Amino acid sequence: MSRILILGSTGPSGTDIIRFALQDRADAKIVLFVRSPQKLPEEIKSNPSVNIVEGQLEDTAALEQALEGVDAIMSALGPSSSSHPKDAPIAQFYKKLLRMMRERGIKRLLVLGTASASDPVNDGFSLGYKAMVLGVYMFYWAGYNEFHTLGEILRGPEGKDIEWTMVRVPILTEEDKVGTVAGYIGDGKVGLRLARKAFARFMVDELGKREWVCKMPAVSNA
Ligand SMILES: NC(=O)c1ccc[n+]([C@@H]2O[C@H](COP(=O)([O-])OP(=O)(O)OC[C@H]3O[C@@H](n4cnc5c(N)ncnc54)[C@H](OP(=O)(O)O)[C@@H]3O)[C@@H](O)[C@H]2O)c1
Structure with a gap:
């Protein structure tokens, strides 16, 4: 199991x-x-296959408990308020997580990212993406900084030996869609909208398929 x-x-x-x-x-x-278990839908909280560990990102003891026996990690963590701190607490959390994964031999990590983290080798030019990232940079620095820093961490020494995938999302929507295209910014395939449901479908599929290990695909609706 x-x-x-x-x-x-x-x-x-x-x-x-x-x-x-x-x-x-x-x-x-x-x-x-989780830090807010009350937000979880009742059908998830009461599912016998679900185990909930409560804690803040800084709570290392609770994280140790959550990591016990874990084979793989999927994350949709990210800043969700305009008052999000500017010093990238989520990216700093990932640094600790990567260290703890390595100590426990946990290899696989799939994370939500954004185009604020660029792929210097594979990304090309896209006016739409350029405008989006510039807008975030100017009006939501805390969000830009989280994902930009996370990209650097994953590609740097802290991400070494970890089979990470950063799934870079554009504008997230509530559309009822699951089809996706994955590629790189400026490749002429990837668009500017992605249904949250399609993002989740992509993450769970990629966990099994392993097509984007140590890569940063940009993903949009098909
Ligand atoms: N909306 C868009 O178009 C768009 C575009 C690109 C990227 N994003 C990013 O995509 C991510 C997912 O979006 P979403 O709308 O599905 O979810 P969301 O409501 O923004 O949820 C983000 C998750 O991260 C957790 N979180 C945030 N700050 C935290 C902190 N300091 N400590 C612990 N947990 C923290 C939240 O926990 P709590 O529930 O406890 O707050 C929640 O579980 C967001 O981070 C957002 O920044 C959004």
């Missing part, structure tokens, strides 16, 4: 990841590390 840890699971994208994971992996135990 496998054990999958899901982070950021109290937001709509994270909740969709839980639902697809429960649907596809009936034999798996799903562990949720």
